[in-house]
Amino acid sequence: MSRMEKSKTLIQVSSEDWLPNSCLFANCHSRGFISESGVVFNFVQRLSKCQEPLSHSEMIKASRKYRSVIHSWYLKIVDDLTAQDGQMTANDDLIRQSNVLHQMEIAWHLCEILYINVSSTGTLLAQLLNWIKWHFTYYVKLADEMIVSSLPQMHENYWDIIMFFALRGDMENAALLLELHSESKSDPIFMVVQDLLKKFPIINSSNSFVIHEYYLRWGFWHESVEQAIENHSTNTSQKRSHQQLLLLLKLLVGDLESFKSVNHLFHSWYQLMVSYALFTDPCLKSDVDILIEKTMNTYYESSNDSGKSLFDKLILSSLNYDLIDVIKQSSLCFDDNWWFVTHFVDLIYNSARYADYQITDISLIRDSFVVNYANALFAHRRRFWQLSIEYLIHVGEQAADRQHFILASLERVSFDSESELQRLLTTCRRFEFGLLELSLCRQQARKWLRGSHPKLGSALFWAIRAKDKLLINHIVDQILRQYLESNQDNDVDADTITNIGGSIVLSERLIFLCKYHEFRQLCQRGQYELAAKILVDDMITSNAIPDFFQTKVIEDCLPLIQPQKSPISMSMPGPLQLNSKQISKLISSLEQVLYRARSHFSHDGDQLTMTMWSDHFGNHDQQQRQDKEGDESYRRRIQRIENQLRVAAACHLANHFVL
Template sequence: MNISNLGSNSSRSGISESQKNVKTFILPEKCFERYAACTWRRGNKFSIYPRSQKTSSSPSNIDNKILDVRQEVLLFIPILRKLVNESNGTYLSLQKAAEAAKTSDNHVEFLKLSRQYRSIIRVCIEGLQEAASKETNGIEKNSLLSYITIFYSIECIWHLCEILYIDNIPGDIVLPYLLEWVRFHFPCHEQTAAQLLEACERGSEDHPEYWDTVVGMVVQGRVDVARALLKLHSLTDSNEFKLLDNSLRSMPVYSVYGGISTGEFTVSWKHWQAECRSKLGSRVLASQPKLELIMKLIIGDYSAFESIREKYTSWFDLLGGWVMFTAPWSRRHALGAAAAACAGMRPAAGRTPLDAMARALMDGDLHQVIHEIQQISDNGWFATHLTDILYHCGKLEIMDKHQTNVTSRLRDSLILEYGCLLMEHPSLWPVGLSYLASCPPEGLRRAELVLERIPVQTEAKAMRVVAEAKKYGLLGVVQSVCTCMGARHLSSGRVGSALAWAVRARNSALCARAADSALRAYCASGVLPAVDFLLTAGSAMLLCDTLLFLGKYCDFHRMYKNREFKKAAKLLVSLLTSKIAPDYFWETLLLDTLPLLESDEPVFSSDDTFEIMLCLELKPLSLTQEKADLLRLALTRNLARTSLSDVDSGGE
């Protein structure tokens, strides 16, 4: 769901939104001469191929070329996969916190998770900066620098959003947090100020950036630093400097915990500014234009701020100082006007996306904020995670043109789109699956459809798919993947693996085919496949008669090997009389009785012997005449031995 379609009125121009966003692809030369066609493929890929035309003008020879076109996915770059994986952990923690918040206030946890997101972004930026510093290829280096710009903007806007909508600011007085935001993201002359203060030399005004640094500290609200720098001036003991220093020192600073009300502070503040205006009007500072400029700044003179605007890369640098020296008691709802005033000082160049997002945030227009962040080329990472946390904090309310609340639909659509995108990657698909599973019921339906289409080339990949499907209760996917793997192994002659996958799939038909192949393989080679699996399969043997027979026959071999001849003989007779043995296996079963019939002590009773004789007569074609005669002789001898032992036991 695109945010541009929510809450918007009919198009004001003749060009629709979709027409504005049309992309044009230039195909390679001589790729297709004529009659090209296009079809969508899996995920964000489509293919262009030559289409045959049965006309006299169609080319006689058409090259069988297929051109795949796919969207470049920024998140699939190896250096950014850490961002995807780590943010996924925070996202899942947020869902748990949101569930707990239904019964109790969980604001502190939401703020903690928001800061985790920002910390992940900062680590990502540091990784990109390190990679860019080592990169020698110009094109690759430029790409990395553009990624740094993208994620710097993301972290900057996230921090501002955290201040305005996620954190509970005491008294709703936003100035201290706004100053912190400006200092952190738009450091102005900070390094120069540190160097000058460290040197601590009188006459520091000779430094070419001295005055710009002093003014920068004032604009950033760092009054103490500005005073310390002014004391390094060679004329610091003059009346003009003392006058300004006294004004800066006496500036009232509002604190929620200061014990005075907002009204009392406002009176004190206006009294202080009146004194500053009086000093400025007396022309005492006329001989020191720089000090006069600073005095104009601290009384909130718009022209003074406008005069220094060109020294800064953006209006954000001035925002904290403007609020501080015009209305330090401002609350969040008043920031829109302050942002408009500072943005109005901007030179003629066009607005950047960062400008638009910050203005929308300060105006409280989250609808526009989400629309703007959807335009960032980060493949939806930012829009998905910011929308999700705002939704759970209860600060997001998006209305469509019919004034219907579509907040949850918007949040779900972004998460589903992001999850489906990650499902396209060969190693990030489990991460994408966790996003889809967090938006039931549609997310699970999408997960089932996408998961079934993941290419499974290896046994390990199949096991991973099955494990993830079981985690989210997608039993249909489990059965489908296991059945496909079982059929693949069976067609390749790997009977043991086919049996294991067939049992995992709980597919009785495939189990029967695999068990039948195992029995035929034993008849041909005399080696029983997958013995370890068959001995531990347990109740899975009940899936079909053929598998049950195979499992019992495997038990017979185990007993015989362990010299448990009487148990083995009893099991063998039950297999002969069970009527589930395949016809081609009768010869094997009957011949298996021979070693037991020839044992030193009789292991078949007279009743067992008669059962075997009956089976032999019922299946006369199962053995050759020579083998049948040999078996009959062994049966007769065993019958004689059992009869004599019965007589002896009766005589006793």
């Protein structure tokens, strides 16, 4: 029972906090990042429809688009951090966001190498070297600072920078930096090391020679380095430069203890692993698990890191080619509301190679993550709900499933402006959600009715769009009551009434409002004959006139039958605007008004008594006096209209018979 209650509570929550608040949604950068990645997602869906599944080249293209989006927004956040340096309160969210994006880029690039842009045999390490070079550039920046200094060899990081470039296979730059030393042209050890660096066999995916040929070249070079170590280990002096060069040579032969001594040059165990493999097993012929375990233990023994993090587990799963665990770990380690795992699994699902991964029910896994990510976007509905629709329309194999997800999401989107409402209505029409569209229009109509100064014209417009007859009748009554109170022409919203069009058939009360508006327009233009026809034949004879307004309609008839100035400030009409049948209908309507008035009032001599309200108000004397004064005013008004109408009708009929 408690579990059911919890699920009900979760469904009923409508705030923006019902899903975990990711740091990706923390600031203004989030909209650009999420929108651009949504564009790439739609690009993948379009490609998969045109050529199902994606070809290898298109898959690589899409993956690099995702990586480009991550990298570009990471750089923008880094620029913002630089601009806001010193404002720690403003930096917290940016720092978290930059860390997440940096880790996402590293993981995505590695997964692209291992699962998407799969290299030929023996060239994996070349791709991993490029991976390391792309994401770890701290010492590259230090090198730029060192080169412009007056005496580079005196820079505190001179030897660290040389070793950093050598350990990532950038031997050309390492040799050039060695040449900056003042002894590089005269000291034999410098010359030997420079020569070995320049002769390092480079491997990349575009090598024309076969792997075993490269391995032979690398073996000869490796033996040359070992020979250089034997020749110079005993002859090397205690000079710092000679000690550093000997350390460099030991690194080039893959001495594990030497790697421990330069552990500070590595930001992670996998960076150390790639460098160690470059000098011990460049074609990765041995068991990768042994290599990972050895380098990981070496890194954590020599560093201050406490142990493997969730991100380390993700990298480890990737290198072990365990795609299911990659999906699991990426959904756990990133504070991104499933952004990474959603787009990565979708790319695998739409590719030509997903059958090779042998994942059971990958379509269900993919749809589940897409729905979760779309729900995360809906949780921040003010900015991202439209984008989440573009994800949900690609969920499920049946159109009914997609409709269900989209409708359930749209029903919890709120709106504060008409522009937001219009976007919602456009989406409803796109997916043919007619009932939801009418409900939204009804909400907007009621919104305009709230407050001390309701906008009745706008409320009527939305009530008509909602096709709600009861709400339309209520708003029309409000418009007519407001008109009675002010007795001014501009209280009837002319623009709204003029644009009602064919929707007039929704309500008889709406028909009456339009007819009454037309009647007043005709009177103002002096077309009294047409006005009289509309007033008597279309309005008085219908049953759509509200009881409270019927007296006003009869009062409007007086200018049409009596030769005097209108009480509503109209010009004097010509004679004989009404015929005898219309006069009879007018008198009959007057009798109905008088009958209702008599049922409301009871007369005892000359004293007016309240039979309807006295029991309700009890001893509230002041309220009784106000009600009595109002009823007395209404009774006098009815008597005046009755007297004027009967006299005018009699004179009008007499003139009619004479003519």
